[in-house]
Amino acid sequence: MEQVGKGYSSTQGGKSSLKTTASFKGKDDMAKRGRKVQFDYEDSLDANINLSSKSGGKGGIPNGKGNWSKGGKGDKANGVKTPVTKQAAPLQLNIEQELPEDAKCLMDCEAAQILQGIQEQMVILSEDPNIKIPISFDRGLQYAKSGSEYTSPQSVRRVLEYPFVVIFVTLKKHGASDGEICTIANTCPESVDEVFALIPSFKEHEVWVGLIAVNGEMSKGKHRKLREPLKDALSELAKLKHSIKP
Amino acid sequence: MFFHIVLERNMQLHPRHFGRDLRDKLVAKLMKDVEGTCSGRHGFVVAITGVEHVGKGLIRDGTGFVTFPVKYQCVVFRPFKGEILEAVVTMVNKMGFFAEAGPVQIFVSNHLIPDDMEFQSGDMPNYTTSDGSVKIQKDSEVRLKIIGTRVDATEIFCIGTIKDDFLGVISDPGATS
Numbered sequence: 518m519e520q521v522g523k524g525y526s527s528t529q530g531g532k533s534s535l536k537t538t539a540s541f542k543g544k545d546d547m548a549k550r551g552r553k554v555q556f557d558y559e560d561s562l563d564a565n566i567n568l569s570s571k572s573g574g575k576g577g578i579p580n581g582k583g584n585w586s587k588g589g590k591g592d593k594a595n596g597v598k599t600p601v602t603k604q605a606a607p608l609q610l611n612i613e614q615e616l617p618e619d620a621k622c623l624m625d626c627e628a629a630q631i632l633q634g635i636q637e638q639m640v641i642l643s644e645d646p647n648i649k650i651p652i653s654f655d656r657g658l659q660y661a662k663s664g665s666e667y668t669s670p671q672s673v674r675r676v677l678e679y680p681f682v683v684i685f686v687t688l689k690k691h692g693a694s695d696g697e698i699c700t701i702a703n704t705c706p707e708s709v710d711e712v713f714a715l716i717p718s719f720k721e722h723e724v725w726v727g728l729i730a731v732n733g734e735m736s737k738g739k740h741r742k743l744r745e746p747l748k749d750a751l752s753e754l755a756k757l758k759h760s761i762k763p
Numbered sequence: 764m765f766f767h768i769v770l771e772r773n774m775q776l777h778p779r780h781f782g783r784d785l786r787d788k789l790v791a792k793l794m795k796d797v798e799g800t801c802s803g804r805h806g807f808v809v810a811i812t813g814v815e816h817v818g819k820g821l822i823r824d825g826t827g828f829v830t831f832p833v834k835y836q837c838v839v840f841r842p843f844k845g846e847i848l849e850a851v852v853t854m855v856n857k858m859g860f861f862a863e864a865g866p867v868q869i870f871v872s873n874h875l876i877p878d879d880m881e882f883q884s885g886d887m888p889n890y891t892t893s894d895g896s897v898k899i900q901k902d903s904e905v906r907l908k909i910i911g912t913r914v915d916a917t918e919i920f921c922i923g924t925i926k927d928d929f930l931g932v933i934s935d936p937g938a939t940s
Contacts, residue, residue, distance in 0.1 A: 610845040612764065616805075620768040623838070628765035628809075631838055635810045651799025653866035657809035657840050660865030661765065663849070696843070699764060704847050704906070706929075714928035715847045715908075 610718060612696035622695040624702040629661035707755065709748050719747075764846060768805060769815060771834045772797065776820075778827040790814055793833055803914035806841025807866045842867050842909050842921050849933060850923070852903045855888045862905060867919050871907060875924035877931070897932050899925075904934040 612622065623631070636658060639650055697716050706712045713719050772793065780788040794811050801807045818832035842848065842864070850862035850869055859872040873882065873890075880890040880897065889900035899905060907923035907930055914920075925931045 610843060612843050612846075615843065616766060616841075617768065620766045623765040623767055625765065628838060628840075631767075631812060632810055635812065649795075653799045653801075653807045653840075654809055656863070656866045657765075657807065657838070660840075663851075696764065700847060703764070704849075711929045715930075717845075 610694070610696050610700065610716065612694060622699040624699050625661045626702070629658065632658040632661055701750075702754070705754065706751060709751065712747060712751070764841065764843065765809070766806075766839050766841065767812070767836065768839050769834060769836050770797075770805065770808075771832060774831045774833050775823070775828045776831060778829070781829075786814075786817060789817060789831060789833065793835060797835075797837070801866075801914070801917055801919060803919075806839045806919060809838045809840050809866070811835050811837045840865050840867070842869075842912055842919060844909055844912060846909045847906060847930075848909060848923070849904060849906050852899060852901055852905060855882075855890065855900055857882045857884070857888075860890070860899060862907065862923070867921055869907060869909070869921040869923040871905075871923045871925055875910070875922075875926050877926050898935055899932055900936070902936040903932055906930050906933050 632654070636650075636654075697719060700716055701712060704711075704715055706715060774789055774793055774796070776785070776789060776792065790811075793814070797808050798810060799808065813836045814833060815836060816834040818834075820829035820831045822829050848864040848867075848869070850864035852860050852862045853868075854861040857873065859870060859874075859876065862869045862871065876890055876899070877892075879892050880899065881893070883889050883891050887900050889898050891898045905925055907925050908927060909921050910924050911922035912919060
C-alpha cells in the first residue's frame, strides 16, 4: 500500500492536545472557538490530563488573574505566543455520542454480507414494479464490497473477539469504542503506528491494561501494554486477509 | 461507517390496501418511502433489514387514511468527522478533487492535499508529486479522513483531507498497466 502525506509528524497526537483542551476549559473561550470538537472522556483520560498538566503544563493553565486579551500571558517560560491557539487538536471519532444507543457499528464486510443478502431478495421483489432499488443501496453495497478486505466477517469477528476482544472490552472502560474497533477492521492497518495515526483516540487507550485474556481466560494481575496485543491482533488479521483474499 | 439501527415511522395507508396483505403493503410502502433517504442524525438509509413491530392503526379524521406506527431495522451509512474512508476519485480540478465513498460525496481541497503534490492540467487532470511516484486522478482510490460534514435533504456532503500520516493514494488506475 502506498502512503503519501509524508512530512507530517505523528507527534501532534493525543497528550499535548488533551492538555490544552483541559487547560482552557472554562477559562478561555477565545481559544476554544473554532475548535468545537471537544471530547470529554472518562476517568483514564482525566488521569492523563491531570498528569500532563501537572508535569509539563507551563503555558497550559493561565492564572485566574490572567489577562487573556494580552495574549500569551501564560508563557513566561518562552516568551512567545501560547502554542495552544496554533496547535490543531487531532480530529477524533465521536460516533457513540452522535448515534442512538441501540445503533450497532458494522464492519464493511458485515455490511456487505447483509446488503448482498438483501440484493438477492430484491431480485424476487423486483418483479414488483413498485419496488425500485435506490441508488444509495447500490452505492452502499459497492462501497461495502470494495472496502472489505475480508470476505468472511465471522472470521474477522472471531479474530477480534477471541482472545483479543477481551482486551477491547477492557479498553472500553478507558474509552475505546465499537466505532474504533470497526475502523480497524475497515482500514486494515498494517502496523500499530498506523492505527495510532488513523485513530488518534487510540493513543489515549495506550495504558496498562489490567485484565488480559490468555487463551480466552482472564488472568488478573498480568499487565501488558495495548501496543502488544494490538500488534498481535493486526498480525492475525493480516494472516486472515491474505489467506482469504487470493 | 455502516450501522444497524432500529427506527420508527408513522406510515399512512389508503383503505384500498386493507385486507389480508395489509402488512406486505405497509412494508412495501415503508421500503419505498424510507430507503435512499438521508437525515443528519442517521445518515443514508441503505436498506431495511426487517420490520420489528407494526402498531395499531389510527384512523385520521376526515380521510380514510390510517396511520400505523412501524418499528423497523435498517442498515444506515453515515460519515463522521474523524472517520477514515476509502473513496474513489470522481473529479479533479485545480481547487482540489471530489471523491465518493458509497452514497457520500467528499471534497478534498488543494489545501488539504500534501504540499509536495501539484496540480497538472490536461486531458486527465491530476495531482502529482514532483518525482511522479504518486498521482491522484479520476478513478484513483484514496484513503482520506473526514473533517467536516454538511447534510442536505437528499445527500450528505463531506470535506476530507489526505494531508496526514497514512492517508493518500491506495490504488492508482494508471499504475496497473
